[in-house]
Amino acid sequence: MFCKTVSGLGSDLLELLYPVCCLVCGDRLPDKRYLCSYCLNYAFEPADSGNYESSPGLVLPDRITMQMALWEFDKGGYLQDVLHHLKYSGLAELGLALGRELGYAVQNNRWMDVGDQTVLLPVPLHASRQRKRGYNQSALIASGIAAVTGAEPVDDKVLVRVKNTRTQTGLPAGVRRENISGAFQMNRSEPFAGRDVLIVDDVITTGATVMELSSLIENIAGRVGIATIARA
Numbered sequence: 605m606f607c608k609t610v611s612g613l614g615s616d617l618l619e620l621l622y623p624v625c626c627l628v629c630g631d632r633l634p635d636k637r638y639l640c641s642y643c644l645n646y647a648f649e650p651a652d653s654g655n656y657e658s659s660p661g662l663v664l665p666d667r668i669t670m671q672m673a674l675w676e677f678d679k680g681g682y683l684q685d686v687l688h689h690l691k692y693s694g695l696a697e698l699g700l701a702l703g704r705e706l707g708y709a710v711q712n713n714r715w716m717d718v719g720d721q722t723v724l725l726p727v728p729l730h731a732s733r734q735r736k737r738g739y740n741q742s743a744l745i746a747s748g749i750a751a752v753t754g755a756e757p758v759d760d761k762v763l764v765r766v767k768n769t770r771t772q773t774g775l776p777a778g779v780r781r782e783n784i785s786g787a788f789q790m791n792r793s794e795p796f797a798g799r800d801v802l803i804v805d806d807v808i809t810t811g812a813t814v815m816e817l818s819s820l821i822e823n824i825a826g827r828v829g830i831a832t833i834a835r836a
């Protein structure tokens with residue numbers, strides 16, 4: 605069966621002709637989630653996450669209270685494929701579905717109480733990249749988290765990316781830090797004032813991006829946490 609995995613084939617007729625299927629097992633799905641519940645539960649390796657100290661290879665500063673990821677990144681595997689679709693295929697419902705899963709994971713944990721007092725900060729994309737892609741995948745994930753926890757995504761004008769960095773993929777840690785340094789600009793600080801902030805991204809690798817972001821808000825916010833779909 606030919607399944608619909610590319611947006612833009614948006615008409616109802618095409619939806620009928622090309623049903624939505626699970627990106628992993630190919631089973632036909634009743635709605636646009638792109639992952640069946642079996643694959644959501646069993647296809648990927650759960651990340652051993654929580655307190656950042658339990659994440660080997662990640663060096664995060666003390667101000668980060670929580671670092672939580674759903675799954676371990678699998679180079680060349682199904683999760684990499686799913687995350688590629690999330691970034692480049694315009695599957696908004698996939699981002700929301702993954703965000704909801706992450707929302708259940710960050711709720712009621714012992715490190716940071718994520719709820720309606722929490723501000724969600726999706727890692728901003730540079731305006732030119734967002735125009736090209738049509739959306740920010742991290743903002744989709746944040747919307748999913750918001751739907752589950754009641755946390756509030758910050759307006760995307762509050763903190764923006766001013767430097768259109770090249771992709772961090774494949775760069776060593778030192779180069780990543782240099783690449784991302786000065787990449788963000790905070791236009792307004794009051795949405796973060798005294799509130800717990802959860803930084804949201806699709807993948808965390810060395811932590812350079814979230815460290816750069818948290819350095820802007822650390823003196824304003826309450827606790828700062830990180831939630832990602834995958835940890836590389």
Ligand SMILES: [Zn+2]
Nearest residue numbers: 626629640643
């Ligand atoms: Zn499946």
